[in-house]
Amino acid sequence: MSRVCTYSAFARACRSRPEPRDPHPRPDDLRGPARTIPAVAGHRLSTWLDERGFARVLDARGWLPTAPDWAGGIRARWTPGEAAARARLDELEDVLEGYGESRDRSDGASTSLLSPRLRFGELSPHEVWHRSVRIGRAGRSVAAAGVFNDELLWREFAWHRRAVLTHLATENIRSESDDFEWDDDPDALRAWQQGRTGVPLVDAGMRELWETGFMHNRVRMVTASFLVKNLLQHWTRGEQWFWDTLVDADEASNPFNWQWVAGSGDDAAPYFRIFNPYRQAERFDPDNAYVNTWVPPEDRDAEPIVDVAQTRREALAEYRRVKS
Ligand SMILES: Cc1cc2nc3c(=O)[nH]c(=O)nc-3n(C[C@H](O)[C@H](O)[C@H](O)COP(=O)(O)OP(=O)(O)OC[C@H]3O[C@@H](n4cnc5c(N)ncnc54)[C@H](O)[C@@H]3O)c2cc1C
Numbered sequence: 001m002s003r004v005c006t007y008s009a010f011a012r013a014c015r016s017r018p019e020p021r022d023p024h025p026r027p028d029d030l031r032g033p034a035r036t037i038p039a040v041a042g043h044r045l046s047t048w049l050d051e052r053g054f055a056r057v058l059d060a061r062g063w064l065p066t067a068p069d070w071a072g073g074i075r076a077r078w079t080p081g082e083a084a085a086r087a088r089l090d091e092l093e094d095v096l097e098g099y100g101e102s103r104d105r106s107d108g109a110s111t112s113l114l115s116p117r118l119r120f121g122e123l124s125p126h127e128v129w130h131r132s133v134r135i136g137r138a139g140r141s142v143a144a145a146g147v148f149n150d151e152l153l154w155r156e157f158a159w160h161r162r163a164v165l166t167h168l169a170t171e172n173i174r175s176e177s178d179d180f181e182w183d184d185d186p187d188a189l190r191a192w193q194q195g196r197t198g199v200p201l202v203d204a205g206m207r208e209l210w211e212t213g214f215m216h217n218r219v220r221m222v223t224a225s226f227l228v229k230n231l232l233q234h235w236t237r238g239e240q241w242f243w244d245t246l247v248d249a250d251e252a253s254n255p256f257n258w259q260w261v262a263g264s265g266d267d268a269a270p271y272f273r274i275f276n277p278y279r280q281a282e283r284f285d286p287d288n289a290y291v292n293t294w295v296p297p298e299d300r301d302a303e304p305i306v307d308v309a310q311t312r313r314e315a316l317a318e319y320r321r322v323k324s
Pocket residue numbers: 103111112113114115116118119148151152154155156158215216217218220221224242246248249250251253254255257258261
């Protein structure tokens with residue numbers, strides 16, 4: 001039996017209640033645990049939490065990647081820790097100025113990039129919510145602040161569903177999707193993971209993900225749709241790859257969004273919504289700036305591994321069969 005919930009009902013219920021509480025004030029004193037794990041011995045908790053302390057602990061345990069060092073791009077893009085998270089939060093006002101019009105463009109830093117900060121608790125959703133509300137109430141970027149807070153509410157919705165659906169990462173929310181006949185093609189899956197499908201926007205997204213641990217929301221939707229609806233691979237395979245590679249991978253938003261794309265989830269994308277990666281590139285990367293950043297010239301004219309129009313028709317036929 002399906003256990004589907006709608007975002008609009010959830011959002012209505014949230015909005016009928018008082019606003020989220022204010023963030024707690026910074027504690028005057030934060031003591032570490034009395035007993036520390038051996039590798040952390042000698043470090044105060046505050047040292048453990050700061051970036052260099054954290055890197056030292058990983059180093060001491062032999063957990064920093066070396067051969068190969070696959071984390072170089074991640075280190076170059078992200079500075080972990082609360083100080084860097086707060087510095088980014090302080091830029092929210094500037095981000096919101098262009099957020100309404102440009103947040104869907106894949107070729108610029110048009111969104112907050114706060115998801116890993118929320119994922120690791122460097123910032124609380126309360127704090128981000130209130131900061132955005134304050135910016136809106138001050139009369140700056142009012143509409144954008146509303147759109148931004150709706151995104152935060154989607155995150156809450158995903159967590160709300162995860163609290164009830166303990167198997168969100170492995171089981172379809174809509175049980176009728178269980179009848180879908182997926183392909184099992186390890187070569188296609190590997191091509192997708194490595195950004196070698198021959199479809200430029202998909203390959204750019206997957207290469208950015210591998211290099212930096214991040215991908216813009218629009219590109220996540222396009223790459224996920226391509227895996228599920230053109231390569232006909234089960235959504236759990238994509239979910240697992242994102243889980244292994246995203247710096248913001250979390251156990252609610254990741255499977256929730258994969259199910260949304262696959263059409264097996266809450267308020268899911270309708271089954272006939274199959275992103276055309278070429279049209280998406282025209283709309284959201286009109287100057288090819290994004291693709292040119294991530295796909296080297298020698299790979300830009302590679303032959304696509306599938307015919308996008310043909311596989312779209314096949315996926316639609318299979319979705320219709322399951323639906324009926
Ligand atoms: C297939 C797929 C997998 C995803 N996996 C994850 C994941 O593991 N972790 C994750 O945090 N987000 C995930 N998302 C949602 C979204 O892509 C990211 O939250 C967003 O790209 C983060 O960038 P940002 O912080 O700049 O977003 P902004 O546009 O600045 O949005 C502000 C905040 O709202 C929340 N948010 C925005 N969009 C969504 C959404 N669709 N669902 C839930 N929360 C959202 C995030 O916390 C984000 O930081 C996924 C989306 C797709 C399509």
